[in-house]
Every structure is written in C-alpha cells, then in structure tokens.
Amino acid sequence: MKNQNVKNQSTKSKNSVQKFMQRDQVFDFLTPKAAPKLDLSHNVILYLEDISVSFDGFKAINDLNLYIEAGELRCIIGPNGAGKSTMMDIITGKTRPDAGMAWFGQRIDLLELSEAEIAEVGIGRKFQKPTVFEMLSVEQNLELAMAQNKSVWTLLRTKITAEQADHIDEVLQSIGLIELRNDLAGKLSHGQKQWLEIGMLLMQKPQLLLVDEPVAGMTHQEMDRTAELLTSLAGKHSVVVVEHDMDFVRSIAKKVTVLHQGSVLSEGTMDHVQNDQRVIEVYLGE
Ligand SMILES: Nc1ncnc2c1ncn2[C@@H]1O[C@H](COP(=O)(O)OP(=O)(O)OP(=O)(O)O)[C@@H](O)[C@H]1O
Ligand SMILES: [Mg+2]
Numbered sequence: 001m002k003n004q005n006v007k008n009q010s011t012k013s014k015n016s017v018q019k020f021m022q023r024d025q026v027f028d029f030l031t032p033k034a035a036p037k038l039d040l041s042h043n044v045i046l047y048l049e050d051i052s053v054s055f056d057g058f059k060a061i062n063d064l065n066l067y068i069e070a071g072e073l074r075c076i077i078g079p080n081g082a083g084k085s086t087m088m089d090i091i092t093g094k095t096r097p098d099a100g101m102a103w104f105g106q107r108i109d110l111l112e113l114s115e116a117e118i119a120e121v122g123i124g125r126k127f128q129k130p131t132v133f134e135m136l137s138v139e140q141n142l143e144l145a146m147a148q149n150k151s152v153w154t155l156l157r158t159k160i161t162a163e164q165a166d167h168i169d170e171v172l173q174s175i176g177l178i179e180l181r182n183d184l185a186g187k188l189s190h191g192q193k194q195w196l197e198i199g200m201l202l203m204q205k206p207q208l209l210l211v212d213e214p215v216a217g218m219t220h221q222e223m224d225r226t227a228e229l230l231t232s233l234a235g236k237h238s239v240v241v242v243e244h245d246m247d248f249v250r251s252i253a254k255k256v257t258v259l260h261q262g263s264v265l266s267e268g269t270m271d272h273v274q275n276d277q278r279v280i281e282v283y284l285g286e
Contacts, residue, residue: 051100078259124206134186191222
C-alpha cells in the first residue's frame with residue numbers, strides 16, 4: 001500500500017515535470033484574458049482621468065487628466081520629476097494609481113489588465129536606454145520581437161510566413177535600416193539602436209506607442225531622422241513622446257502637454273505653451 005502510494009506520487013511528479021518541460025505550452029495564468037477589441041468610435045485612444053499616485057507620501061501624479069486622439073502625435077514636456085515617466089508607468093501597468101481611471105479606447109479598462117495584457121492589447125513602450133540583442137543581426141532582433149509571446153523553442157521551430165517577412169521589410173524600411181539588416185545590432189550607432197528598438201516595438205503592431213526621451217545622446221542628423229520616423233508613424237499609430245530637447249519637440253509637435261508636479265500645467269500648440277506665463281515660470285524660463 002505504502003509502495004503504491006510512493007509509486008503514485010512519483011508518477012504524479014514525473015507528469016508535472018513533463019508538463020513543466022513542455023515549453024510550447026503557456027501556463028494559464030500567463031495567458032492573457034481575451035480583452036475587448038479596441039473601440040475608437042469617439043476618436044480617443046487614451047483617457048487618463050483624475051489619476052493620482054503617491055510614493056511614500058509624495059504625490060508624483062496629482063489629479064492628472066490626459067486625452068490622446070487616435071492617430072495623434074503628442075509631445076509631453078516638463079521639468080525633471082514632473083511625473084512624465086510615472087505617467088507612462090501607469091499607462092503600461094508598471095505602476096498602479098491610487099485613484100483615477102485609465103481607458104484604452106472606449107472599452108478597455110487598463111487598470112484591470114496586467115503589464116503583459118496591456119502590451120497584448122496594443123500599447124508598446126520604448127524606454128530611454130536601447131535594449132537590443134547585440135549578438136543578433138538587425139533582422140533577427142525584429143524576428144524575435146515579433147515572436148515575443150512565444151517561447152524561444154517555438155521560435156526556433158517556426159518558419160516565418162510571407163506576410164511576416166513583408167512586415168519585417170516594411171519595418172526595416174521605415175526605421176531606415178534595410179541596408180543593415182544582416183549587420184550585428186552591436187555594431188549599430190546609438191541612434192540606429194534606438195531606431196531598431198522602435199522597429200522591435202512596431203513588430204507587435206501597437207496602436208499606441210509611448211516613447212521616453214528618444215533623442216537623448218543622438219547627433220543632430222540622427223535627431224532629424226528620428227523626427228521623420230515618429231512623424232511618419234503618426235496617423236497609423238498614436239504616438240506619445242516625452243522629450244526634453246525643445247528644438248526636437250518644436251520640429252515634430254502639433255499638440256504639446258506640459259506636466260508640472262504631476263498635473264497638466266498647459267496644453268496646446270508649441271507657440272501657445274511657450275507663451276504661457278506659468279510655463280515660462282516653471283520650465284522654459286529656467
Ligand atoms: N517607483 C518610485 N518610487 C518612489 N518614487 C518614485 C518612483 N517613480 C517615480 N518616483 C518619483 O516621482 C517623481 C516623478 O518622477 P518621474 O520619473 O515620473 O519624473 P519625469 O517627469 O519622468 O522626470 P525626468 O524628466 O527626470 O525623467 C520623482 O520625484 C521621482 O523621484
Ligand atoms: Mg522620466
């Protein structure tokens with residue numbers, strides 16, 4: 001009887017090990033819940049309403065309201081510590097607000113979704129530091145980004161489809177790296193790595209792209225190219241760019257939001273916010 005128990009137990013644990021080793025199977029809790037489809041019927045892709053978040057009693061975001069239109073290219077500026085990156089953390093589910101609402105289109109409540117689910121429903125984020133795989137080629141980086149939700153094992157066994165190959169070509173073209181597709185990513189310049197990372201985001205076909213300080217450390221030429229790239233993405237995608245470089249912002253901005261102490265201080269055209277006395281006092285006049 002005892003032996004039988006031991007045998008049962010060992011079979012059971014063997015089964016669970018086998019299950020665990022089945023790398024192409026995803027655990028239930030990792031499988032994103034089927035979220036409702038993105039509804040852009042009011043032409044607004046992102047609603048942040050009355051959002052607040054505190055860290056150790058310090059209000060990093062304070063009653064923030066922000067609306068992004070479908071296809072818009074929005075620039076967010078503001079002094080250091082204004083809450084710009086924290087706002088992106090909230091949109092992507094990295095930080096949970098203490099109060100407020102965050103909706104993606106009319107029907108997707110971002111506060112109900114995990115970080116992985118938020119990426120899955122179509123929000124891509126680029127952090128300041130490029131994180132490309134240096135030992136892989138430009139093209140392989142894009143392939144890997146496309147397969148982000150599969151295991152590497154699945155990726156190695158799967159051939160890319162003609163449609164996927166077309167998408168890779170299209171992205172290589174738009175990030176200006178088509179001629180360097182077979183080069184190692186480690187050999188790219190800082191600016192080119194930034195573009196590759198934007199390309200990796202594009203492989204996921206996001207509807208909303210969040211880009212934090214894309215031109216830091218870039219040459220002027222690279223900045224101009226980045227301005228072209230982000231401008232070309234708008235329309236097809238909605239793009240939110242946080243940037244300190246005012247010349248760059250001026251070159252791409254249609255509508256600018258100025259954040260200060262976790263709230264919107266001013267919003268409008270670059271001319272409008274630049275002539276806003278409150279903005280001059282806290283930021284541009286520095
Ligand atoms: N996880 C955290 N824990 C504690 N404090 C935080 C956290 N994240 C942000 N903060 C604080 O919240 C404030 C807003 O920071 P945030 O990084 O959002 O500013 P920012 O506008 O992106 O600034 P910068 O222009 O310097 O990047 C800062 O005072 C920061 O120290
Ligand atoms: Mg920041």
